[in-house]
Amino acid sequence: MKRFLCLLLAAALCLSFVACGKKNSKNNGEISVFYFTYSDAYISSVRTALDKALKNAGLKFNDYDANGNQSSQTEQIDVAISKGSQALVVNVVDTGSDDAALNIIDKARAANIPVIFFNRSVEESVVKSYDKCVFVGTDYEMAGHMQGQVIGDYLVKNFDTVDLNKDGKISYVMFKGQEGNMEAIARTRFAVEDADKILTEAGKPKLQFYDAANANKYLVDQDGLWSSAAANNYMGTILAKYSESNKNMVELVIANNDEMAMGAVSALQGAGYNKQGGKVIPVFGVDATPAAQTAIANGSMIGTIKQDAEGMAKVIASIVDNFRNDRKPFDGIEESTTVGGWRVNIPYSAYTKE
Amino acid sequence: MGENKSLNGGLWSRFAEFKRLSGKDKRRMVSDLIFNNAMFIIIAVAIVFIAVRVPEFLSLSSIVNIVSLTAARLPIALGVGGAIVLSGTDISAGRVVGLTACIAASLLQVTNYPKKMFPDLPTMPLIVVLLAVLAVGAVIGLINGFFVAKFKLHPFIVTLSTQLIVFGSVLMYLMIGNNNGQTLSGLDPSYTDFVRGTLFRIGGVAVPRYVLYSAILTVIMWFVWNKTTFGKNMFAVGSNEEAANVSGVNVFRTIVLVFVLAGVMYAITGFIEGGRIASCSANTGLNYEGDAIAACVIGGVSFVGGTGKIGGIVTGVFLLQLIFVGLNFLSVSANMLYIIKGLIILTACAIDMRKYLARK
Numbered sequence: 001m002k003r004f005l006c007l008l009l010a011a012a013l014c015l016s017f018v019a020c021g022k023k024n025s026k027n028n029g030e031i032s033v034f035y036f037t038y039s040d041a042y043i044s045s046v047r048t049a050l051d052k053a054l055k056n057a058g059l060k061f062n063d064y065d066a067n068g069n070q071s072s073q074t075e076q077i078d079v080a081i082s083k084g085s086q087a088l089v090v091n092v093v094d095t096g097s098d099d100a101a102l103n104i105i106d107k108a109r110a111a112n113i114p115v116i117f118f119n120r121s122v123e124e125s126v127v128k129s130y131d132k133c134v135f136v137g138t139d140y141e142m143a144g145h146m147q148g149q150v151i152g153d154y155l156v157k158n159f160d161t162v163d164l165n166k167d168g169k170i171s172y173v174m175f176k177g178q179e180g181n182m183e184a185i186a187r188t189r190f191a192v193e194d195a196d197k198i199l200t201e202a203g204k205p206k207l208q209f210y211d212a213a214n215a216n217k218y219l220v221d222q223d224g225l226w227s228s229a230a231a232n233n234y235m236g237t238i239l240a241k242y243s244e245s246n247k248n249m250v251e252l253v254i255a256n257n258d259e260m261a262m263g264a265v266s267a268l269q270g271a272g273y274n275k276q277g278g279k280v281i282p283v284f285g286v287d288a289t290p291a292a293q294t295a296i297a298n299g300s301m302i303g304t305i306k307q308d309a310e311g312m313a314k315v316i317a318s319i320v321d322n323f324r325n326d327r328k329p330f331d332g333i334e335e336s337t338t339v340g341g342w343r344v345n346i347p348y349s350a351y352t353k354e
Numbered sequence: 355m356g357e358n359k360s361l362n363g364g365l366w367s368r369f370a371e372f373k374r375l376s377g378k379d380k381r382r383m384v385s386d387l388i389f390n391n392a393m394f395i396i397i398a399v400a401i402v403f404i405a406v407r408v409p410e411f412l413s414l415s416s417i418v419n420i421v422s423l424t425a426a427r428l429p430i431a432l433g434v435g436g437a438i439v440l441s442g443t444d445i446s447a448g449r450v451v452g453l454t455a456c457i458a459a460s461l462l463q464v465t466n467y468p469k470k471m472f473p474d475l476p477t478m479p480l481i482v483v484l485l486a487v488l489a490v491g492a493v494i495g496l497i498n499g500f501f502v503a504k505f506k507l508h509p510f511i512v513t514l515s516t517q518l519i520v521f522g523s524v525l526m527y528l529m530i531g532n533n534n535g536q537t538l539s540g541l542d543p544s545y546t547d548f549v550r551g552t553l554f555r556i557g558g559v560a561v562p563r564y565v566l567y568s569a570i571l572t573v574i575m576w577f578v579w580n581k582t583t584f585g586k587n588m589f590a591v592g593s594n595e596e597a598a599n600v601s602g603v604n605v606f607r608t609i610v611l612v613f614v615l616a617g618v619m620y621a622i623t624g625f626i627e628g629g630r631i632a633s634c635s636a637n638t639g640l641n642y643e644g645d646a647i648a649a650c651v652i653g654g655v656s657f658v659g660g661t662g663k664i665g666g667i668v669t670g671v672f673l674l675q676l677i678f679v680g681l682n683f684l685s686v687s688a689n690m691l692y693i694i695k696g697l698i699i700l701t702a703c704a705i706d707m708r709k710y711l712a713r714k
Contacts, residue, residue: 038525039636044535065525213685222688223641228537228633233423237682240419241410245558259537259633266632270550270562290469291539291633 029084031061031320034073036093036120038065040226041259042287042307043091046119049313050089057317059324068224070094077104081111087320088115096180098126105130114323118316121182127342134329135343136315142348143286143305144187148194150303150350151254151284155195156202162282165247170199171210172252173238174218175260177226184226187256187286188218210242210250221260228263231255235267243271253283258292258304261285265300274300288351296353303352312346319344392705393652396698397673404680411683415559422561423675425568426623426630428668431646432575433619435667436612438650439592441659442502442509444613445643446517447620450494452639453524454487454624458545459538459634460527461486467540471533480548487621494520495617499610524636539633549629564626571622576664578615588612593660648695649674652702658710673698 031054035043047063054061064080066073070093077088088108094100101122108115114132127135155162155170162170174192177184196206209217221230235253242248253268255261261283268274273281280299285292288306295301315333322331330338338344372383388395405411430447437444460471461483494516501512528535552560579585587608590598599605623642628634651657652673653666674695681691 038535041535041537041635044528048529048534211685216687219682220688222691225637225640227635227637227640228631229627229638232631233678234682236419236423237679240413240416240679241408241683243415246410259635262537262539262633263631266550266630269546269632270560272560289537289539291537294467294540 028086028324029060030080031059031087031089032064032077032080032083032085033061033089034064034066034076034080034091036066036073036091037068039067041289042257042309043119045309046091046312049310050316053313053317054320057321059317059320066093068093070100074100074103077107081107081113085111085113087113087323089316089320090115090117091119092117092122093120095120095122095182098123101126102129105133108132114320114329116316116319116323118312124340124342132323133342134319136312136319137343137345138307138312138348139345140183141186141190142345143183143307144190145194146305146348146350147187147191147254147284147286147303148196149198150305150352151191151252151282152195152198154282154302154352155199155252156204158282159204162251164244164249164251167247169205169208170251171208171248172254173210173235173250173264175231175234175253175255175264176218176220177256177260178224179220181224184256191254191284192217207252210238210248226257226259228259228266231260231263232267235264236270239267239271249281251281253281255283255285258285258287258289261301261304262291262295265295269300276300293351296351299353303350306349306351308346308349315344315346389705389708393654393669393673393702396701397669397676400673400676400680404683408683411680414557416679416683418556418559418561420672420675420679422565423679424668424672425562425565426626427642427645427649427675428568428671429571429619429626430623430642431649431667431671432571432664433616433623434643434646435575435650435655435662435664436579436588436616437509437513438647438655438657439588439659439662440509440609440612441592441657443647443657444498444509444513444616445647446494446498446513446520447616447646448639448642448644449517449520449524450491450617450620450639451624451627451642452634452636453494453520453527454491454621455628455631455634455638456524456527456538456624456636457490458483458487458625459541459628460530460533462542462545462628463538463540464542469532469534469536470540471531471538473532477542477544480544483545484625487625488618491617491619491621491624492614493617495614495620496610498617499613502613503606503609521636528636535636537633537635538628541629541632546629546632549626562630564630567622567626571619572664572668575619579662579664584608584611589660645674646671648699651699651706654702654706656706656710657703658707670702 033050035047064076073093090104092101105115109130116134116136118136121137121140122135127133174188176188192207199206219234221227238250242250253264255264265274265283268281273279276298282302284303286305288304292301292304318332319329322329333344410416430451434444434447461478463470465477498512498516501507502509549564550562553563553566554561587603590603591605591608595605627638649670650667653670655662655666677694678691
């Protein structure tokens with residue numbers, strides 16, 4: 001009986017493989033799309049939009065989840081190429097060094113298929129090293145700059161309400177999503193720098209990190225997940241030491257993404273802040289997730305920066321189509337968004353209540 | 355905690371005994387005393403050290419914060435503790451927390467939330483959702499327990515498999531309906547209030563409700579472990595499965611029940627976590643089992659099997675949260691947290707094994 005069951009299972013497995021094989025053997029193979037992780041909210045919206053765009057274009061595609069692991073992704077790329085993939089669309093995991101991306105390009109060059117990197121940054125020299133390689137992203141420094149501007153503008157307008165202890169300075173906390181990620185580094189840096197610039201121009205003092213002993217001037221998600229739980233635990237712990245009655249309350253919360261911002265909001269609400277009609281500690285994020293949009297609408301969050309997931313998906317789909325038809329990669333794409341024939345920048349926009 | 359009480363009660367008679375001992379015995383007794391209470395000593399030293407550097411560490415709001423963090427992480431540790439008593443483990447715990455948190459959050463979104471996962475779902479009564487989530491946890495526990503008990507597979511392998519299966523399910527679940535893989539948010543106030551609403555205030559500091567729930571669970575689990583036949587059977591199976599079987603314990607049922615109970619505990623953790631964080635994604639619960647298992651081991655629940663105390667688990671969870679908060683108060687780089695955690699686990703296990711080696 002047991003043996004029979006085993007046999008049956010094995011047979012079923014074989015059949016399913018055959019079924020898969022059949023699908024891909026014709027029509028020049030699949031478009032292979034590699035995501036750095038399915039668990040990320042923003043990447044999920046890109047995935048849904050891109051699935052739709054590729055399906056509408058009548059293309060066969062397959063999605064892969066690297067689950068945050070570069071070696072898994074590289075292996076998946078090997079598998080896809082051996083399956084006869086006709087284009088690689090890659091949301092590379094490791095952005096800290098060029099090696100991962102270069103390695104992927106080598107594989108694509110050997111198979112003579114195009115590579116479209118998207119979302120997570122790849123250096124210009126790397127992209128340019130292969131003529132069938134482009135990058136679709138955002139100018140990753142932009143998010144930080146725009147966040148800084150939104151924060152600066154908000155503070156200049158509302159300085160006295162935000163400055164709870166009336167010491168003439170705004171003390172802030174910064175939640176960083178991950179160490180060694182270029183986006184996180186840029187957001188952490190420019191959000192504060194640009195806000196400071198605007199404050200200085202308006203004759204106000206610069207932002208002050210709430211904890212003078214912390215030389216980093218940020219708190220980072222140790223698991224590198226940009227997670228709301230990490231921000232929530234930090235914020236709860238901060239609120240235990242810093243409060244209005246101690247005259248050292250944190251007066252501004254800046255987070256690298258909306259999930260972390262929401263985690264901080266939840267902790268603030270636990271301490272009685274950021275509820276409808278109550279006192280609000282301004283919280284800023286990036287991504288404009290539906291959760292953050294709702295929070296901004298009901299006033300528990302002040303602002304975020306919108307990344308256009310659908311716009312990104314549309315551009316990727318048309319680049320894939322261009323490569324398939326031997327056109328120039330950026331044919332038909334809004335010229336002002338392309339940079340030097342190697343990258344497309346999907347613009348960000350500020351998202352606030354107004 | 356029981357250990358401590360008897361220690362105080364018999365202090366005088368012990369002291370008299372101590373005086374009568376020879377020098378060598380005296381030294382051994384002192385070192386035993388230190389080793390057997392090493393975790394309490396570490397906690398005391400840590401508290402004193404941090405409080406001297408940063409006095410706010412002992413302020414009321416700080417203490418409430420540490421207690422709250424402990425309460426949030428306690429149920430999962432209480433669940434995994436049972437699996438460790440069976441000389442097993444359960445690494446699916448964190449992912450079960452994630453799945454149940456996501457299910458609870460998805461069923462309890464406010465009706466007018468624009469991206470509500472189930473747009474036509476009316477506001478559900480909390481109890482229905484809680485029961486549904488408990489059922490999910492229990493089923494996963496049942497699967498774990500069944501494969502461990504029936505096929506004598508090592509729990510590590512079984513729960514490694516379910517961990518992966520559960521994670522896949524979370525990812526699929528998050529794609530359902532309008533949600534599109536997004537973080538689940540926009541929770542109904544009835545849910546968030548139930549979890550993190552104010553239980554009572556001391557000195558103006560609000561204590562969240564989930565502290566009460568964790569306390570109740572601790573009492574229940576203490577009762578289950580110490581006062582029920584099931585609890586005694588669990589320890590019997592954990593220390594020697596053969597012997598337990600021969601003496602008439604239903605080993606199969608005991609193992610399955612331990613894992614079901616664990617699954618229910620993870621589900622409660624998930625339910626609380628959903629309301630506490632108020633935004634659930636596929637990452638929710640990731641690596642929680644690591645902390646939970648560490649807490650159990652620190653608290654003296656031995657991987658050898660058959661020993662462990664509920665009080666120990668509470669101490670373990672408390673110690674880990676104490677370090678997290680303490681290092682933040684000291685503005686120490688969080689990288690140190692890993693190293694300190696690792697050292698404490700290693701120390702705790704070494705002290706634990708020392709008892710067994712001495713016995714042999």
